[in-house]
Amino acid sequence: MNDFQFQNTTKVYFGKDQLGHLHGEVLKYGKSVLVVYGGGSIKKIGLYDKVIKELKENNIEVYELAGVEPNPRHTTVNKGAKICKDNHITSILGIGGGSTIDASKAIAALTLADTDNIWDLVEKKVAWNNALPVLAMPTIASTGSEMDKSCVIANVEKGVKSGINGDILRPKAAFLDPTNTFSVSAKQTACGGFDIMAHLFDMNYFVNSDKYPLQFNVVQTLLRTVREQLPIAIKEPENYAARATMLWVASWALNSFCTSGYKTQAQLHALEQFSSTYDMTHGLALAIITPKWMTYLLNKDETVVADFARFGLNVMGIQDQGDDMANAKAGIVALQSFIKDELHLPTSLSEVGINDEKFDELKVKACYGQDALPRAYRSLSQKDCLNIYKMCL
Known part of the structure; x- marks a missing residue:
């Protein structure tokens, strides 16, 4: 296990009756806040009114940045930082999906930086x-x-997606109310759930290093939990237990515990260049790519067989086929069926209107301009990336 430092400083308020703590958290840093949100769904579910009331009743000055895109644009971040600088805002509240919260972090950093451009x-x-x-x-x-x-x-x-990171960007507090996820559509619930799985695949489960028992077993349990609970959340959108479980799993998939001691690979996320190029949903692109990536690696590199067999048995719950190769193949088939039949997501790029026109461009981006993807779970050249993209058609 590599040396590491672990400190997650986010205070979590989990449940239906936690909004009353919001003003106290904001007032720790000053008396003004920029509320960042997306296309207006928070207004439809009544959350916007509740939040604004909570803030204003406690004499907090509220500014707003609405319309954050599903893949937040650098120009939107620049706009938000200008609002903060011009009005001497003391904190930022991101309400919505990961894109909104990511935009909030970028705005937070840009506001105190000596530039007006996040890039x-x-x-x-x-x-x-x-x-x-x-x-x-x-x-x-x-x-x-x-x-x-x-x-x-x-x-x-x-035409690229990139970012910044640092402990200072970790939210000071997070308000996780499962009822705020009740109105999320079946498709977006499925896409979000698969994004969780891809984080776990990339950050710990499929890595080119030793498996550390504590972290690895936690990740395997989280993956199995998503497989079990995500279809319930899709079928029963107001099932509090399923929604609560999914919301909490999402946080644990990326709160640094599962990656402690690992040098993360993020191979699937490197391959996923479609959401920035075609403005498609990130989780959907990952759902299309992942089974094809597994199939390609299984045919190319026999050292993945044991990992994929374990995935089939312990995550997808397949019946033991008697040998690792058979279990690996059955696990991939089970994953593909899970995506198609239980998540009801497209399983090919052609289903969402994408052809091979930009594949040569995307293979270069996937490898960060190098000949091969660095620090990969298994070695993937630009040609390998191109072949995987072709399988996705």
């Missing part, structure tokens, strides 16, 4: 080491950004 921080043209305090209120079980120290931003001018 200067992403490209390390401008140093930064401080940020406004961020509070998070997720309304979907997905990225786990509410306890994480990273953020990802899309630069549509360059």
